[in-house]
Amino acid sequence: xxxxxxxxxxxxxxxxxxxxxxxxxxxxxxxxxxxxxxxxxxxxxxxxxxxxxxxxxxxxxxxxxxxxxxxxxxxxxxxxxxxxxxxxxxxxxxxxxxxxxxxxxxxxxxxxxxxxxxxxxxxxxxxxxxxxxxxxxxxxxxxxxxxxxxxxxxxxx
Numbered sequence: 001x002x003x004x005x006x007x008x009x010x011x012x013x014x015x016x017x018x019x020x021x022x023x024x025x026x027x028x029x030x031x032x033x034x035x036x037x038x039x040x041x042x043x044x045x046x047x048x049x050x051x052x053x054x055x056x057x058x059x060x061x062x063x064x065x066x067x068x069x070x071x072x073x074x075x076x077x078x079x080x081x082x083x084x085x086x087x088x089x090x091x092x093x094x095x096x097x098x099x100x101x102x103x104x105x106x107x108x109x110x111x112x113x114x115x116x117x118x119x120x121x122x123x124x125x126x127x128x129x130x131x132x133x134x135x136x137x138x139x140x141x142x143x144x145x146x147x148x149x150x151x152x153x154x155x156x157x
Contacts, residue, residue, distance in 0.1 A: 001098060002073035007081045009089065010105040013038060014058070017105070017145060018082060019051035025146040028080035029056060032070075034092060035084055036062045063088055067095030086129035086140070093136050101139040104153055116156040117142045127157060 006026035010018055013033050023031065031052060038044045039062040049058055057077075061069070066081075073079060081099070083089050085107070093099050106119050113121035120142050122130070130140055134154055141150035 002070045003075055003078050004070075004081050004097075004099065005078045006103060007083075007089065007099045007101065008103040008105055009084070009086060009107065010082055011084050011108055012106055013082050013084060014048035014051060016051055018080070019048075019056075020053070021145050022103075023052070023056055023080055026078070026080055028078045030073075030077045031056060031058045031080045031082065032066065033058065033060045033082055034063055034066045034088060035060070039065070063091050063095075066092055067097060070097050086126055086133060089138070090129045090132045090136075093133060093138055099138055101141065102133065103150075104140055104142045105144055116153075117151065119144050120153070122157075130154070130157065 005028050006022060008018065008022060013035060014031060033048065039060045045060050052058055083092070089099060089102055104120055107121055107126065109115050109121035113123045115121040130153060133140055140153040142153050143150040
């Protein structure tokens with residue numbers, strides 16, 4: 001069983017908040033970015049690598065590679081798993097990735113989205129994906145930084 005210490009939704013994937021605060025809070029030593037586009041984009045990968053402290057490993061994998069390989073992770077790997085959106089996490093969960101709780105961070109407002117919290121705005125697709133995660137018994141909690149209280153996302157839908 002992989003040692004996933006934190007699963008997080010963040011549209012920016014790895015940035016200062018994730019790379020410093022969440023990695024330290026969770027005690028992670030590996031950040032696994034599950035995103036098809038970033039897995040194929042060395043420029044984005046380099047930018048994300050720059051915010052991680054020395055000694056923190058990072059992998060940029062497409063979703064299917066995560067599904068196919070996460071169970072091979074060593075126990076010593078304390079994994080912070082990050083995706084851009086709930087649909088990607090739903091695909092991972094449906095593929096057998098053992099995620100039971102998701103920290104919901106930045107999901108920015110855009111046309112057609114409804115803001116449900118300071119840093120979280122959802123459209124119909126996001127809501128459907130979150131409902132799928134709820135049906136799979138995955139808890140989803142809004143929490144921008146570790147010092148803020150976690151708020152149950154499902155109570156805001």
